[in-house]
Amino acid sequence: MTSENSQSEAAPIAACTISRDVQNFDLLIEDMETVMGEAWGDLGFTEALAFFYQPEAEAVEFVALAMDAEDEGNLPLMGEIITQAKSRGIKVILVAEDVTPAALHKLLRQGADEFIPYPLPEQELAAAVERLRVPEQPVAQTPAAPARAHKLHADSQREGAVIVCHGLAGGSGASTFAVNLAWELAELTPSERPSVCLLDLDLQTGSVSTYLDLPRREAVMEMLSETEAMDEDIFGQSLVSFQDKLQVLTAPADMVPLEFITPEDILRVVEMARSHFDFVVIDMPHTLVQWTETVLTLSHVYFAMIELDMRSAQNALRVKRALQSEDLPFEKLRFLLNRGPKFTDLNGKSRVKRLAESLGISIDVQLPDGGKTILHSCDHGQPLAISAPKNPLRKEIAKLAKSLHELGRSDAEAA
Numbered sequence: 001m002t003s004e005n006s007q008s009e010a011a012p013i014a015a016c017t018i019s020r021d022v023q024n025f026d027l028l029i030e031d032m033e034t035v036m037g038e039a040w041g042d043l044g045f046t047e048a049l050a051f052f053y054q055p056e057a058e059a060v061e062f063v064a065l066a067m068d069a070e071d072e073g074n075l076p077l078m079g080e081i082i083t084q085a086k087s088r089g090i091k092v093i094l095v096a097e098d099v100t101p102a103a104l105h106k107l108l109r110q111g112a113d114e115f116i117p118y119p120l121p122e123q124e125l126a127a128a129v130e131r132l133r134v135p136e137q138p139v140a141q142t143p144a145a146p147a148r149a150h151k152l153h154a155d156s157q158r159e160g161a162v163i164v165c166h167g168l169a170g171g172s173g174a175s176t177f178a179v180n181l182a183w184e185l186a187e188l189t190p191s192e193r194p195s196v197c198l199l200d201l202d203l204q205t206g207s208v209s210t211y212l213d214l215p216r217r218e219a220v221m222e223m224l225s226e227t228e229a230m231d232e233d234i235f236g237q238s239l240v241s242f243q244d245k246l247q248v249l250t251a252p253a254d255m256v257p258l259e260f261i262t263p264e265d266i267l268r269v270v271e272m273a274r275s276h277f278d279f280v281v282i283d284m285p286h287t288l289v290q291w292t293e294t295v296l297t298l299s300h301v302y303f304a305m306i307e308l309d310m311r312s313a314q315n316a317l318r319v320k321r322a323l324q325s326e327d328l329p330f331e332k333l334r335f336l337l338n339r340g341p342k343f344t345d346l347n348g349k350s351r352v353k354r355l356a357e358s359l360g361i362s363i364d365v366q367l368p369d370g371g372k373t374i375l376h377s378c379d380h381g382q383p384l385a386i387s388a389p390k391n392p393l394r395k396e397i398a399k400l401a402k403s404l405h406e407l408g409r410s411d412a413e414a415a
Contacts, residue, residue: 012059015040018048018081019066025118028066028095031125045077052084062091062132064125065107066118069098079110086111091132095120102379109213109381160197160274163404164299166284168315173338174305175202176378177367178283179211180394183383184401185279186246194278194405197239199249199269201295202285203258206251213381214240216253224252227265235272247277258285263294270298279404288319293328301404304333306363308340308351316359333361340366365400368392 015036019025022042032040043051051057063085065078082092094107097118108115114128163181167174182198200208209216223230223238239247249269273280282295296302304319306312316335323330335356341348356363370384370393377387384394 013039013041013056014059014061016048016051016060016063017042017066018045018063020045020071022066024068025066025095025097027120028064028118028125031120032064035126035129045074045081048081049084052088052090057088057090060090062093062113062129064093064095065112066095067099068096068118072099072103075103075106078107082107082111093125093128093132102376106379158195158275158278160195160277160280161300161404162270162274162280162282162295162298164282164284164295164302165305166303167286167305168319169307169309169312170286172305172307172312173367173374174303175200175207175211175283176374177303177305177336177338177397178281179208180383180385180397181401182246182279182281183242183385184398185281185405187385188402188405193245195247195276196245196279196281197247197249197273197277199273199280199282200251201266201282203251203260204255204285206283206285207378208248208283209240209250211378211381212242212246212248212383214242214248214250216250218253220250221252221254221256224261224265224269227261227268230268230272232272232276235269235276249273258287258289261291263291266291266294267298270295274298288322293326296323296328296332299332301334302332303336303365305336305338307338308348308355313355313359316361320359320361334365335361335363337363337366339369342368365396367396370394 015032017025017028017032017040019042022029048063063081065081067078071078085092091114092112093114093116094104094112095116095118096104104115113132116124116128165174165178165181178198182196185194186196187193198208200206202208208214217238217240219234219238223234239249242248270280270282282299284292284295304316306316319333320330323333337352341352352363352366370388370391373388373391374384374393377384380387384391385398388394
Protein backbone atom coordinates (compact mmCIF):
# COMPACT_ATOMS: atom_id res chain seq x y z
CA MET A 1 0.00 0.00 0.00
CA THR A 2 2.81 2.40 0.82
CA SER A 3 4.42 2.02 -2.62
CA GLU A 4 1.05 2.45 -4.33
CA ASN A 5 0.34 5.67 -2.41
CA SER A 6 3.77 7.08 -3.21
CA GLN A 7 3.26 6.33 -6.90
CA SER A 8 -0.12 8.01 -6.93
CA GLU A 9 1.35 11.09 -5.23
CA ALA A 10 4.24 11.34 -7.70
CA ALA A 11 3.84 13.77 -10.56
CA PRO A 12 3.02 11.98 -13.83
CA ILE A 13 5.70 11.92 -16.49
CA ALA A 14 4.64 14.35 -19.24
CA ALA A 15 7.77 14.15 -21.41
CA CYS A 16 10.79 11.90 -22.02
CA THR A 17 14.18 12.16 -23.59
CA ILE A 18 15.19 9.14 -25.67
CA SER A 19 18.87 8.69 -26.47
CA ARG A 20 21.81 6.31 -26.40
CA ASP A 21 23.24 8.29 -23.45
CA VAL A 22 21.50 11.47 -22.32
CA GLN A 23 24.73 12.65 -20.64
CA ASN A 24 26.03 13.39 -24.14
CA PHE A 25 23.31 16.05 -24.40
CA ASP A 26 23.79 18.08 -21.21
CA LEU A 27 22.20 21.19 -22.71
CA LEU A 28 19.09 19.14 -23.46
CA ILE A 29 18.93 18.08 -19.80
CA GLU A 30 19.08 21.71 -18.67
CA ASP A 31 16.37 22.82 -21.11
CA MET A 32 14.10 19.88 -20.20
CA GLU A 33 14.39 20.85 -16.51
CA THR A 34 13.58 24.46 -17.41
CA VAL A 35 10.54 23.58 -19.53
CA MET A 36 9.15 20.54 -17.69
CA GLY A 37 10.49 20.82 -14.15
CA GLU A 38 10.48 17.31 -12.66
CA ALA A 39 7.73 15.96 -14.93
CA TRP A 40 10.08 14.25 -17.37
CA GLY A 41 12.17 11.09 -17.60
CA ASP A 42 14.90 9.53 -19.70
CA LEU A 43 14.85 6.32 -21.75
CA GLY A 44 17.23 4.38 -23.97
CA PHE A 45 16.27 3.46 -27.52
CA THR A 46 15.11 -0.08 -26.75
CA GLU A 47 13.55 0.96 -23.42
CA ALA A 48 11.37 3.48 -25.23
CA LEU A 49 9.59 0.84 -27.32
CA ALA A 50 8.70 -1.13 -24.19
CA PHE A 51 7.62 2.05 -22.35
CA PHE A 52 5.05 2.96 -25.02
CA TYR A 53 3.06 -0.13 -24.02
CA GLN A 54 2.94 0.88 -20.35
CA PRO A 55 -0.04 2.76 -18.82
CA GLU A 56 2.32 5.62 -17.84
CA ALA A 57 2.84 6.42 -21.53
CA GLU A 58 -0.75 7.66 -21.82
CA ALA A 59 0.19 10.83 -19.91
CA VAL A 60 3.23 11.63 -22.05
CA GLU A 61 2.85 14.79 -24.11
CA PHE A 62 6.04 14.60 -26.17
CA VAL A 63 9.40 12.85 -26.43
CA ALA A 64 12.74 14.38 -27.41
CA LEU A 65 14.63 11.88 -29.56
CA ALA A 66 18.32 12.84 -29.30
CA MET A 67 20.91 11.41 -31.69
CA ASP A 68 24.38 12.07 -33.06
CA ALA A 69 26.52 10.70 -35.90
CA GLU A 70 27.11 7.38 -34.07
CA ASP A 71 23.37 6.69 -34.07
CA GLU A 72 22.86 6.81 -37.84
CA GLY A 73 23.38 3.06 -38.01
CA ASN A 74 20.21 2.69 -35.88
CA LEU A 75 17.88 4.64 -38.17
CA PRO A 76 15.38 1.75 -38.50
CA LEU A 77 15.11 1.54 -34.70
CA MET A 78 14.62 5.28 -34.34
CA GLY A 79 12.08 5.25 -37.15
CA GLU A 80 10.16 2.57 -35.24
CA ILE A 81 10.28 4.74 -32.09
CA ILE A 82 8.78 7.65 -34.01
CA THR A 83 6.10 5.42 -35.53
CA GLN A 84 5.12 3.94 -32.17
CA ALA A 85 5.03 7.36 -30.51
CA LYS A 86 2.86 8.87 -33.23
CA SER A 87 0.47 5.92 -33.13
CA ARG A 88 -0.19 6.79 -29.47
CA GLY A 89 -0.67 10.50 -30.06
CA ILE A 90 2.74 11.44 -28.63
CA LYS A 91 4.57 14.32 -30.33
CA VAL A 92 8.21 13.83 -31.35
CA ILE A 93 10.98 16.46 -31.22
CA LEU A 94 14.12 15.37 -33.06
CA VAL A 95 17.36 16.70 -31.53
CA ALA A 96 20.36 15.93 -33.74
CA GLU A 97 24.09 16.65 -33.77
CA ASP A 98 26.32 15.98 -36.82
CA VAL A 99 23.63 13.91 -38.57
CA THR A 100 23.43 13.82 -42.38
CA PRO A 101 20.56 15.63 -44.12
CA ALA A 102 19.43 12.33 -45.69
CA ALA A 103 18.98 10.73 -42.25
CA LEU A 104 17.10 13.78 -40.94
CA HIS A 105 14.86 13.82 -43.99
CA LYS A 106 14.02 10.15 -43.52
CA LEU A 107 13.12 10.54 -39.85
CA LEU A 108 11.08 13.68 -40.43
CA ARG A 109 9.22 11.93 -43.21
CA GLN A 110 8.42 9.10 -40.79
CA GLY A 111 6.52 11.54 -38.56
CA ALA A 112 8.85 13.60 -36.34
CA ASP A 113 7.05 16.88 -35.57
CA GLU A 114 9.97 19.21 -34.83
CA PHE A 115 13.72 19.31 -35.50
CA ILE A 116 16.24 21.16 -33.32
CA PRO A 117 20.01 21.12 -33.98
CA TYR A 118 22.37 20.39 -31.10
CA PRO A 119 23.85 22.35 -29.32
CA LEU A 120 20.37 23.72 -28.67
CA PRO A 121 19.80 27.37 -29.60
CA GLU A 122 18.65 29.59 -26.73
CA GLN A 123 14.97 28.98 -25.79
CA GLU A 124 14.47 26.78 -28.87
CA LEU A 125 13.20 23.74 -26.95
CA ALA A 126 10.62 25.87 -25.14
CA ALA A 127 9.51 27.37 -28.46
CA ALA A 128 9.20 23.92 -30.04
CA VAL A 129 7.09 22.67 -27.12
CA GLU A 130 4.82 25.69 -27.44
CA ARG A 131 4.33 24.99 -31.14
CA LEU A 132 3.44 21.37 -30.35
CA ARG A 133 0.83 22.53 -27.85
CA VAL A 134 -1.00 24.69 -30.38
CA PRO A 135 -4.06 22.71 -31.57
CA GLU A 136 -3.85 21.67 -35.19
CA GLN A 137 -6.21 23.56 -37.44
CA PRO A 138 -8.42 21.35 -39.61
CA VAL A 139 -7.36 21.48 -43.21
CA ALA A 140 -9.93 22.84 -45.62
CA GLN A 141 -11.46 20.03 -47.60
CA THR A 142 -8.66 19.83 -50.13
CA PRO A 143 -7.48 16.39 -51.19
CA ALA A 144 -3.73 15.74 -51.09
CA ALA A 145 -2.34 16.15 -54.59
CA PRO A 146 0.01 13.13 -54.62
CA ALA A 147 -2.74 10.76 -53.55
CA ARG A 148 -5.41 11.65 -56.05
CA ALA A 149 -6.86 8.82 -58.05
CA HIS A 150 -5.98 8.25 -61.67
CA LYS A 151 -8.98 8.32 -63.99
CA LEU A 152 -8.97 5.48 -66.51
CA HIS A 153 -11.06 5.29 -69.66
CA ALA A 154 -13.32 2.26 -69.83
CA ASP A 155 -12.93 1.95 -73.61
CA SER A 156 -9.11 1.88 -73.59
CA GLN A 157 -7.74 -0.77 -75.97
CA ARG A 158 -3.99 -0.50 -75.45
CA GLU A 159 -1.73 -3.55 -75.32
CA GLY A 160 1.14 -2.21 -73.26
CA ALA A 161 4.55 -3.84 -73.08
CA VAL A 162 5.28 -5.62 -69.79
CA ILE A 163 8.81 -5.03 -68.45
CA VAL A 164 9.75 -6.98 -65.33
CA CYS A 165 12.59 -6.27 -62.89
CA HIS A 166 13.64 -9.14 -60.61
CA GLY A 167 16.61 -8.93 -58.27
CA LEU A 168 18.26 -12.30 -57.77
CA ALA A 169 19.92 -11.17 -54.53
CA GLY A 170 19.05 -8.69 -51.81
CA GLY A 171 20.42 -5.22 -52.44
CA SER A 172 21.16 -5.90 -56.09
CA GLY A 173 19.38 -2.69 -57.10
CA ALA A 174 16.32 -4.08 -58.87
CA SER A 175 13.84 -1.66 -57.24
CA THR A 176 16.07 1.34 -57.96
CA PHE A 177 16.37 0.16 -61.54
CA ALA A 178 12.60 -0.37 -61.89
CA VAL A 179 11.77 3.09 -60.53
CA ASN A 180 14.27 4.90 -62.72
CA LEU A 181 13.47 2.86 -65.84
CA ALA A 182 9.76 3.64 -65.43
CA TRP A 183 10.51 7.36 -65.03
CA GLU A 184 12.85 7.42 -68.04
CA LEU A 185 10.16 5.74 -70.16
CA ALA A 186 7.64 8.35 -69.03
CA GLU A 187 10.05 11.20 -69.81
CA LEU A 188 11.64 10.15 -73.11
CA THR A 189 11.23 13.49 -74.90
CA PRO A 190 8.85 16.44 -74.56
CA SER A 191 7.03 15.23 -77.68
CA GLU A 192 7.08 11.51 -76.82
CA ARG A 193 5.76 10.69 -73.37
CA PRO A 194 4.32 7.19 -73.32
CA SER A 195 1.87 6.38 -70.55
CA VAL A 196 3.67 4.29 -67.93
CA CYS A 197 2.41 2.31 -64.94
CA LEU A 198 4.78 1.00 -62.27
CA LEU A 199 3.52 -1.99 -60.25
CA ASP A 200 5.28 -2.84 -56.97
CA LEU A 201 4.49 -6.53 -56.48
CA ASP A 202 7.02 -6.97 -53.68
CA LEU A 203 4.13 -7.16 -51.21
CA GLN A 204 6.26 -7.44 -48.08
CA THR A 205 9.29 -5.20 -48.51
CA GLY A 206 8.41 -3.17 -51.60
CA SER A 207 10.21 0.19 -51.57
CA VAL A 208 8.86 1.90 -54.70
CA SER A 209 6.70 4.21 -52.57
CA THR A 210 9.80 5.21 -50.55
CA TYR A 211 11.93 5.83 -53.62
CA LEU A 212 9.24 8.13 -55.06
CA ASP A 213 8.05 9.56 -51.71
CA LEU A 214 4.49 8.39 -52.32
CA PRO A 215 1.85 7.33 -49.78
CA ARG A 216 0.80 3.70 -49.52
CA ARG A 217 -2.93 3.63 -50.14
CA GLU A 218 -5.41 1.39 -48.33
CA ALA A 219 -7.20 0.99 -51.66
CA VAL A 220 -4.36 -1.27 -52.86
CA MET A 221 -5.18 -3.96 -50.31
CA GLU A 222 -8.90 -3.70 -51.06
CA MET A 223 -8.30 -4.03 -54.80
CA LEU A 224 -5.95 -7.01 -54.45
CA SER A 225 -8.42 -8.72 -52.09
CA GLU A 226 -11.21 -8.71 -54.67
CA THR A 227 -9.73 -8.61 -58.15
CA GLU A 228 -12.82 -10.43 -59.50
CA ALA A 229 -14.80 -7.23 -58.93
CA MET A 230 -12.04 -4.92 -60.18
CA ASP A 231 -12.93 -2.45 -62.92
CA GLU A 232 -11.26 0.69 -64.32
CA ASP A 233 -12.49 2.88 -61.47
CA ILE A 234 -11.30 0.53 -58.71
CA PHE A 235 -7.91 0.05 -60.36
CA GLY A 236 -7.56 3.79 -60.93
CA GLN A 237 -8.36 4.49 -57.26
CA SER A 238 -5.45 2.23 -56.29
CA LEU A 239 -2.91 4.18 -58.34
CA VAL A 240 -0.91 7.16 -57.12
CA SER A 241 0.44 9.75 -59.54
CA PHE A 242 4.05 10.90 -59.45
CA GLN A 243 4.33 14.39 -60.96
CA ASP A 244 1.32 13.63 -63.21
CA LYS A 245 3.55 11.59 -65.52
CA LEU A 246 3.99 8.20 -63.85
CA GLN A 247 1.18 6.11 -62.32
CA VAL A 248 2.24 3.85 -59.45
CA LEU A 249 0.63 0.89 -57.70
CA THR A 250 2.52 0.81 -54.41
CA ALA A 251 2.93 -2.25 -52.20
CA PRO A 252 0.18 -2.53 -49.54
CA ALA A 253 0.52 -0.49 -46.36
CA ASP A 254 0.67 -3.68 -44.27
CA MET A 255 3.08 -6.57 -44.72
CA VAL A 256 1.12 -9.48 -46.18
CA PRO A 257 2.13 -13.01 -47.27
CA LEU A 258 3.26 -13.33 -50.88
CA GLU A 259 0.56 -16.00 -51.31
CA PHE A 260 -2.05 -13.36 -50.44
CA ILE A 261 -2.67 -13.00 -54.17
CA THR A 262 -3.13 -15.81 -56.67
CA PRO A 263 -1.94 -16.19 -60.28
CA GLU A 264 -5.47 -15.24 -61.36
CA ASP A 265 -5.27 -12.01 -59.33
CA ILE A 266 -1.95 -11.10 -60.93
CA LEU A 267 -3.29 -11.87 -64.39
CA ARG A 268 -6.25 -9.52 -63.88
CA VAL A 269 -4.11 -6.70 -62.49
CA VAL A 270 -1.43 -6.86 -65.19
CA GLU A 271 -3.97 -7.17 -68.01
CA MET A 272 -5.88 -4.19 -66.61
CA ALA A 273 -2.68 -2.15 -66.56
CA ARG A 274 -1.72 -3.27 -70.08
CA SER A 275 -5.06 -2.17 -71.47
CA HIS A 276 -4.56 1.40 -70.21
CA PHE A 277 -0.81 2.06 -70.47
CA ASP A 278 1.91 1.85 -73.12
CA PHE A 279 4.43 0.39 -70.67
CA VAL A 280 3.85 -1.63 -67.50
CA VAL A 281 6.98 -1.92 -65.34
CA ILE A 282 6.81 -4.54 -62.57
CA ASP A 283 9.10 -4.74 -59.54
CA MET A 284 9.10 -8.36 -58.36
CA PRO A 285 9.98 -9.88 -54.96
CA HIS A 286 13.27 -11.78 -54.72
CA THR A 287 11.36 -14.95 -53.88
CA LEU A 288 9.89 -17.25 -56.51
CA VAL A 289 6.15 -17.62 -55.78
CA GLN A 290 3.24 -19.38 -57.40
CA TRP A 291 2.44 -16.35 -59.57
CA THR A 292 6.03 -15.81 -60.81
CA GLU A 293 5.18 -18.06 -63.76
CA THR A 294 2.21 -15.81 -64.60
CA VAL A 295 4.38 -12.68 -64.70
CA LEU A 296 7.10 -14.48 -66.65
CA THR A 297 4.56 -15.59 -69.26
CA LEU A 298 3.04 -12.11 -69.57
CA SER A 299 6.37 -10.31 -69.78
CA HIS A 300 7.87 -8.97 -72.96
CA VAL A 301 11.22 -8.33 -71.24
CA TYR A 302 12.18 -9.98 -67.94
CA PHE A 303 15.26 -8.32 -66.44
CA ALA A 304 17.14 -10.44 -63.88
CA MET A 305 19.46 -8.22 -61.84
CA ILE A 306 22.72 -9.69 -60.54
CA GLU A 307 26.04 -8.48 -59.19
CA LEU A 308 29.58 -9.70 -59.68
CA ASP A 309 29.65 -11.85 -56.54
CA MET A 310 29.18 -15.46 -55.48
CA ARG A 311 25.67 -15.07 -54.03
CA SER A 312 24.33 -13.70 -57.31
CA ALA A 313 26.01 -16.50 -59.24
CA GLN A 314 24.56 -19.17 -56.97
CA ASN A 315 21.08 -17.64 -57.04
CA ALA A 316 21.16 -17.30 -60.83
CA LEU A 317 22.04 -20.97 -61.08
CA ARG A 318 19.17 -21.90 -58.72
CA VAL A 319 16.69 -19.85 -60.74
CA LYS A 320 17.91 -21.43 -63.96
CA ARG A 321 17.46 -24.94 -62.58
CA ALA A 322 14.04 -24.12 -61.11
CA LEU A 323 12.65 -22.69 -64.34
CA GLN A 324 14.10 -25.38 -66.57
CA SER A 325 12.84 -28.17 -64.30
CA GLU A 326 9.30 -26.82 -64.75
CA ASP A 327 9.72 -26.27 -68.51
CA LEU A 328 9.30 -22.53 -68.06
CA PRO A 329 10.78 -20.06 -70.58
CA PHE A 330 14.14 -19.41 -68.95
CA GLU A 331 15.32 -17.87 -72.22
CA LYS A 332 13.06 -14.88 -71.50
CA LEU A 333 15.39 -13.75 -68.73
CA ARG A 334 17.67 -10.92 -69.75
CA PHE A 335 20.50 -10.68 -67.25
CA LEU A 336 21.64 -7.26 -66.07
CA LEU A 337 24.89 -6.83 -64.17
CA ASN A 338 24.64 -3.99 -61.68
CA ARG A 339 27.76 -2.18 -60.44
CA GLY A 340 29.71 -3.58 -63.36
CA PRO A 341 33.46 -3.05 -63.86
CA LYS A 342 34.74 0.19 -65.33
CA PHE A 343 35.90 0.43 -68.93
CA THR A 344 39.56 0.20 -67.92
CA ASP A 345 39.06 -2.67 -65.42
CA LEU A 346 40.31 -5.56 -67.57
CA ASN A 347 40.38 -7.97 -64.62
CA GLY A 348 36.75 -7.16 -63.85
CA LYS A 349 35.72 -7.70 -67.45
CA SER A 350 37.44 -11.07 -67.42
CA ARG A 351 35.49 -12.04 -64.27
CA VAL A 352 32.22 -11.06 -65.96
CA LYS A 353 33.05 -13.26 -68.94
CA ARG A 354 33.90 -16.23 -66.70
CA LEU A 355 30.70 -15.71 -64.70
CA ALA A 356 28.55 -15.82 -67.84
CA GLU A 357 30.36 -18.88 -69.19
CA SER A 358 30.15 -20.83 -65.92
CA LEU A 359 26.41 -20.16 -65.60
CA GLY A 360 25.66 -20.68 -69.27
CA ILE A 361 23.95 -17.30 -69.58
CA SER A 362 24.38 -14.10 -71.53
CA ILE A 363 24.88 -10.88 -69.58
CA ASP A 364 23.17 -8.45 -71.92
CA VAL A 365 23.57 -5.16 -70.04
CA GLN A 366 26.21 -3.91 -67.60
CA LEU A 367 25.20 -0.96 -65.45
CA PRO A 368 27.89 1.23 -63.84
CA ASP A 369 28.19 1.91 -60.13
CA GLY A 370 26.35 5.14 -59.42
CA GLY A 371 28.02 5.63 -56.03
CA LYS A 372 26.49 7.16 -52.91
CA THR A 373 24.37 9.45 -55.04
CA ILE A 374 22.00 6.54 -55.66
CA LEU A 375 21.31 6.07 -51.94
CA HIS A 376 20.75 9.79 -51.45
CA SER A 377 18.36 9.91 -54.40
CA CYS A 378 16.32 7.01 -53.02
CA ASP A 379 16.20 8.52 -49.52
CA HIS A 380 14.96 11.81 -50.94
CA GLY A 381 12.26 10.08 -52.98
CA GLN A 382 13.38 11.31 -56.40
CA PRO A 383 14.40 9.57 -59.64
CA LEU A 384 18.00 10.07 -60.71
CA ALA A 385 16.89 12.15 -63.69
CA ILE A 386 15.71 14.78 -61.20
CA SER A 387 18.28 14.52 -58.40
CA ALA A 388 21.42 13.55 -60.37
CA PRO A 389 20.86 13.74 -64.14
CA LYS A 390 24.58 13.39 -64.93
CA ASN A 391 25.07 10.24 -62.86
CA PRO A 392 26.53 7.44 -65.06
CA LEU A 393 23.89 4.94 -63.90
CA ARG A 394 21.12 7.34 -64.86
CA LYS A 395 22.60 7.79 -68.32
CA GLU A 396 22.72 4.02 -68.94
CA ILE A 397 19.13 3.52 -67.75
CA ALA A 398 18.03 6.38 -70.05
CA LYS A 399 19.74 4.69 -73.01
CA LEU A 400 18.04 1.40 -72.16
CA ALA A 401 14.63 3.09 -71.89
CA LYS A 402 15.11 4.68 -75.30
CA SER A 403 16.06 1.35 -76.87
CA LEU A 404 13.02 -0.33 -75.32
CA HIS A 405 10.76 2.39 -76.67
CA GLU A 406 12.24 2.12 -80.16
CA LEU A 407 11.92 -1.67 -80.05
CA GLY A 408 8.28 -1.41 -79.05
CA ARG A 409 7.56 1.13 -81.76
CA SER A 410 9.20 -1.04 -84.46
CA ASP A 411 7.22 -4.08 -83.31
CA ALA A 412 3.99 -2.07 -83.50
CA GLU A 413 4.80 -0.87 -87.03
CA ALA A 414 5.63 -4.42 -88.12
CA ALA A 415 2.31 -5.68 -86.77
